Amino acid sequence: MSLLRPDLDIISEWIAPNSRVLDLGCGDGTLLDSLQRQRNVDGYGLEIDPDNIEACIKKGVNVIQSDLDAGLSDYFNDESFDYVVMTQTLQAMNYPSRLLKEMLRVGKEGIVTFPNFGHWKSRLQIAIGGHMPVSRSLPNEWFNTPNIHLCTLNDFETLCERLDIVILERQVVDVSHRNRFIMNLWPNLLGEIAIYRFKCGVTI
Amino acid sequence: MANPLPSDSVGVVIPDTLQFDEPLTLDCGRTLNSYELIYETYGTLNEARSNAILICHALSGDHHAAGYHSIEDRKPGWWESAIGPGKPIDTNRFFVVSLNNLGGCKGSTGPNTINPATNKQWGPDFPIVTVRDWVESQARLSDRLNIDRWCAIIGGSLGGMQVMQWAIDYPERIDHAVIIASAPNLTAQNIGFNEVVRQALRTDPNFHDGHYYEHETVPSGGMKIARMLGHITYLSDDAMRAKFGRELREERIQYGYDVDFQVESYLRYQGESFVNKFDANTYLLMTKSLDYFDPADKHGGNLSEALKGVTSKFLVISFTSDWRFSPERSREIVKALVDNDKTVSYAEIEANHGHDAFLIPIPRYLEIFDAYMKRVADKIEEIDA
Numbered sequence: 110m111s112l113l114r115p116d117l118d119i120i121s122e123w124i125a126p127n128s129r130v131l132d133l134g135c136g137d138g139t140l141l142d143s144l145q146r147q148r149n150v151d152g153y154g155l156e157i158d159p160d161n162i163e164a165c166i167k168k169g170v171n172v173i174q175s176d177l178d179a180g181l182s183d184y185f186n187d188e189s190f191d192y193v194v195m196t197q198t199l200q201a202m203n204y205p206s207r208l209l210k211e212m213l214r215v216g217k218e219g220i221v222t223f224p225n226f227g228h229w230k231s232r233l234q235i236a237i238g239g240h241m242p243v244s245r246s247l248p249n250e251w252f253n254t255p256n257i258h259l260c261t262l263n264d265f266e267t268l269c270e271r272l273d274i275v276i277l278e279r280q281v282v283d284v285s286h287r288n289r290f291i292m293n294l295w296p297n298l299l300g301e302i303a304i305y306r307f308k309c310g311v312t313i
Numbered sequence: 314m315a316n317p318l319p320s321d322s323v324g325v326v327i328p329d330t331l332q333f334d335e336p337l338t339l340d341c342g343r344t345l346n347s348y349e350l351i352y353e354t355y356g357t358l359n360e361a362r363s364n365a366i367l368i369c370h371a372l373s374g375d376h377h378a379a380g381y382h383s384i385e386d387r388k389p390g391w392w393e394s395a396i397g398p399g400k401p402i403d404t405n406r407f408f409v410v411s412l413n414n415l416g417g418c419k420g421s422t423g424p425n426t427i428n429p430a431t432n433k434q435w436g437p438d439f440p441i442v443t444v445r446d447w448v449e450s451q452a453r454l455s456d457r458l459n460i461d462r463w464c465a466i467i468g469g470s471l472g473g474m475q476v477m478q479w480a481i482d483y484p485e486r487i488d489h490a491v492i493i494a495s496a497p498n499l500t501a502q503n504i505g506f507n508e509v510v511r512q513a514l515r516t517d518p519n520f521h522d523g524h525y526y527e528h529e530t531v532p533s534g535g536m537k538i539a540r541m542l543g544h545i546t547y548l549s550d551d552a553m554r555a556k557f558g559r560e561l562r563e564e565r566i567q568y569g570y571d572v573d574f575q576v577e578s579y580l581r582y583q584g585e586s587f588v589n590k591f592d593a594n595t596y597l598l599m600t601k602s603l604d605y606f607d608p609a610d611k612h613g614g615n616l617s618e619a620l621k622g623v624t625s626k627f628l629v630i631s632f633t634s635d636w637r638f639s640p641e642r643s644r645e646i647v648k649a650l651v652d653n654d655k656t657v658s659y660a661e662i663e664a665n666h667g668h669d670a671f672l673i674p675i676p677r678y679l680e681i682f683d684a685y686m687k688r689v690a691d692k693i694e695e696i697d698a
Contacts (some may be wrong), residue, residue, distance in 0.1 A: 129654070153651065159677055162660050166628075166684040173647060173659045184648045 128191035134198030138170035227261030351420030352412035356404035369468030369475035375419035424594030437523025469671035496642035537584030549667035
């Protein structure tokens with residue numbers, strides 16, 4: 110994919126220039142590459158797939174081969190990044206809640222994107238079709254999907270509350286276009302991809 | 314007639330030697346008043362002198378990293394897989410310098426060369442040189458070759474330690490540090506293996522406290538054992554299993570102490586062929602140099618502190634089955650660099666070859682190495698143009 114994905118576009122806008130970014134599951138380095146060029150951001154990407162490692166190196170993106178499920182403590186000290194970003198990866202993690210906490214240990218703010226399982230097409234496919242949803246944002250079948258922890262916007266927000274995470278910003282988009290006004294009315298029904306920016310809640 | 318040399322080889326190379334007369338004070342406190350370094354070069358230095366790469370060798374390596382010494386040579390240099398036209402260290406684009414380190418036995422001043430003070434071979438009187446001493450001598454070699462700044466310094470294992478030391482000691486002289494299958498220091502287990510090597514050499518009756526040259530002999534038994542042990546630990550359990558399994562040399566077991574299994578035969582062969590290729594005193598020295606390397610030591614064991622001042626960009630590579638220089642150890646280097654917000658990429662290559670993997674043309678490894686080096690070359694050529 111050569112064009113910046115719509116979710117990456119929005120994230121780029123959220124990230125302040127000259128900040129330090131950690132991208133978890135950075136893929137071929139597209140986001141970091143564009144952040145480096147456009148926002149003078151520096152940072153690292155973590156990635157497990159060797160093809161992606163090579164792609165990042167070709168782009169000149171700092172990439173560290175590692176397994177996110179093994180945690181971030183091998184490399185990163187507390188609050189060493191302005192943002193920890195994780196795009197389209199949360200739902201494929203063994204321990205999403207643990208990783209969310211890790212994100213906010215290492216970064217001042219976290220940004221995640223994930224496919225919204227509450228999108229009306231998913232709901233219809235289960236309710237009417239009686240089968241696991243297959244869609245543009247969830248292209249795999251149930252037996253070969255890497256997405257083992259799918260959730261809806263509501264689910265995610267409930268988890269945030271439980272983990273004392275404060276949501277700073279939320280956007281929903283569809284896979285081909287940007288945000289449409291109507292999506293904001295019923296985001297959990299109409300948003301295909303959810304994008305959140307969040308930070309640690311202040312504990313009293 | 315000999316076969317033509319492969320087209321992706323640098324071809325026939327002739328080593329050069331430089332004499333250094335400025336005394337070099339070593340970490341051990343002793344001084345080498347003069348010394349020689351033997352080296353080879355591949356490729357062409359550009360006009361801006363900005364495309365030079367220094368190769369640092371590992372324990373049993375030498376200056377002959379690529380190409381052939383004559384067209385009759387059966388075997389190329391030790392890193393033929395990575396150095397040559399179109400290879401990761403592309404000699405069409407880079408100028409490559411590879412030397413034999415001080416204390417080596419392949420032409421640079423070391424235990425098997427003549428000590429001018431006594432007119433006899435140095436033998437065990439040759440001072441132990443450290444990684445830092447090597448870097449110092451390599452910096453002087455750089456001066457003599459008129460190379461102010463290396464676009465990359467590259468090494469595996471003990472060679473990677475030299476690269477790290479370069480980045481620490483001469484940040485202004487290195488653009489890219491490529492550290493492969495290395496570690497920030499040796500573990501107790503590794504020092505232990507080295508000590509077994511040393512004991513094997515030193516207790517050989519032909520060792521004569523290191524004066525075996527005068528007795529016109531070599532501690533061949535010790536050398537064999539040392540090399541066999543080395544070989545086992547540089548391979549992985551999986552690799553040995555795949556290569557030999559429990560295959561017998563004869564049809565059935567012999568109920569004796571001669572070779573039964575193929576693995577025994579292989580190790581004996583490797584051990585024997587090493588005896589005349591390497592020098593026991595150099596072997597001892599190299600193991601000590603490995604043991605002593607610990608740049609964090611000066612900083613209370615804090616590697617991040619030790620790497621604070623580095624300015625080069627880093628590529629760190631490890632191999633999954635390498636248990637002598639395990640991925641965990643490479644990660645320590647990466648972490649220390651990340652702590653300091655340095656530019657670093659890290660790849661952990663899936664390979665079952667053990668520590669030896671860094672010398673083996675594993676496609677994924679060479680692809681990543683190549684991708685990195687291409688960027689280095691592109692940048693140089695961009696500035697040049």
